[in-house]
Amino acid sequence: MNPTVLLLDDSKENLEILQRMLKGLPGMETIATLCFSAGEQALAWCRANEPDICVVDYNMPGMDGIEFLMEVRKLPRFKGIPMIMVTGSSESDIRQRALANGANDFLTRPVDPEEFRARLGNLLTLRMSLISPLDRVERLAHDVELLARQALEREHEQIIYKLSQISTSRDEETGNHMHRVAHISRLIAQELGHDAQFCDMIYLAAPMHDIGKVGIPDKVLLKPGKLTPEEWEVMKTHTTIGYDVLKDSSSSLLRMGADIAHSHHEKYNGQGYPLGLTGEKIPVVGRIVAVADELDALLSVRPYKQAWNFKDALEHLRHERGRHFDPDCIDVMLRHIDTILDIQKKFADEPAVPVSDMHPLRRGAA
Numbered sequence: 489m490n491p492t493v494l495l496l497d498d499s500k501e502n503l504e505i506l507q508r509m510l511k512g513l514p515g516m517e518t519i520a521t522l523c524f525s526a527g528e529q530a531l532a533w534c535r536a537n538e539p540d541i542c543v544v545d546y547n548m549p550g551m552d553g554i555e556f557l558m559e560v561r562k563l564p565r566f567k568g569i570p571m572i573m574v575t576g577s578s579e580s581d582i583r584q585r586a587l588a589n590g591a592n593d594f595l596t597r598p599v600d601p602e603e604f605r606a607r608l609g610n611l612l613t614l615r616m617s618l619i620s621p622l623d624r625v626e627r628l629a630h631d632v633e634l635l636a637r638q639a640l641e642r643e644h645e646q647i648i649y650k651l652s653q654i655s656t657s658r659d660e661e662t663g664n665h666m667h668r669v670a671h672i673s674r675l676i677a678q679e680l681g682h683d684a685q686f687c688d689m690i691y692l693a694a695p696m697h698d699i700g701k702v703g704i705p706d707k708v709l710l711k712p713g714k715l716t717p718e719e720w721e722v723m724k725t726h727t728t729i730g731y732d733v734l735k736d737s738s739s740s741l742l743r744m745g746a747d748i749a750h751s752h753h754e755k756y757n758g759q760g761y762p763l764g765l766t767g768e769k770i771p772v773v774g775r776i777v778a779v780a781d782e783l784d785a786l787l788s789v790r791p792y793k794q795a796w797n798f799k800d801a802l803e804h805l806r807h808e809r810g811r812h813f814d815p816d817c818i819d820v821m822l823r824h825i826d827t828i829l830d831i832q833k834k835f836a837d838e839p840a841v842p843v844s845d846m847h848p849l850r851r852g853a854a
């Protein structure tokens with residue numbers, strides 16, 4: 489049997505412990521584990537996928553374990569999937585509420601490895617025996633489709649990253665900036681409750697945000713100091729150039745890229761460019777990428793500026809909530825700082841620029 493186990497716990501350490509305990513469970517040749525640190529994230533995954541069992545922590549910031557159970561049990565395919573809830577020993581009222589809302593079993597912290605393996609093994613064996621041959625074929629077809637989609641996405645991803653890199657290789661932005669903006673944009677989209685297809689698309693389309701820089705003359709794009717007002721007007725046209733290049737494509741992905749290129753410098757209060765749109769008149773993809781791009785630009789070293797520290801960058805974004813940025817995007821970002829830090833770490837840039845060469849006047853994303 490090759491079951492899939494979903495682990496949901498806001499503590500990275502707990503997730504690692506649970507993962508270790510799963511190794512070599514008798515009768516389960518290969519266990520695939522999926523770890524989530526937030527209920528909203530796990531729920532977004534569950535809308536398009538199906539594990540064989542879920543192990544859910546009760547105590548989490550944002551959506552707690554019982555709220556997750558209630559939401560996930562509403563999904564038709566999740567009616568028969570076993571759920572184990574992990575609680576503290578003195579939380580008997582929580583256990584009762586969890587039972588009433590779809591938990592099948594409990595584990596008490598600190599989790600005993602033998603007990604965990606026994607309980608999980610029993611529920612998994614039962615679950616696997618209840619999957620009919622027809623279900624197995626359906627699952628296999630689903631897995632094959634998923635693999636094919638992932639392969640296609642990887643191909644799309646490479647093409648888009650290469651194209652986006654051509655446009656930004658002339659200035660300061662790195663390939664890793666593209667990766668970070670893509671990951672942070674997808675995270676924000678997921679946490680705003682968008683479906684899996686939208687989240688996958690924004691992940692692929694976000695790196696195109698500055699593709700229009702390909703049309704900006706070197707003397708403006710590469711100018712080391714502050715831009716004159718005339719030069720700044722030229723710089724701003726990277727939004728419309730990118731939009732014009734991509735907007736008539738037959739691909740919905742490239743059309744999303746066009747919207748992102750066009751709207752990633754609009755501001756929620758209407759003081760952005762190129763159109764000065766306000767609030768929800770700005771395409772949601774532009775509002776999401778604006779936050780991801782600015783956060784990453786602030787945290788990055790550029791030839792003209794030092795990297796901001798994380799606290800100052802967050803403070804700046806918090807201050808711009810409802811001014812520059814969509815308040816909902818800022819709120820979900822602030823709720824998932826740990827995940828964002830992980831993304832920053834995973835796709836960190838090589839330190840390359842001497843601090844003394846930096847220009848103090850420019851900051852953030854262009």
Ligand SMILES: [Fe+2]
Nearest residue numbers: 661698781853
């Ligand atoms: Fe950028």
Ligand SMILES: [Fe+2]
Nearest residue numbers: 697698853854
């Ligand atoms: Fe830009």
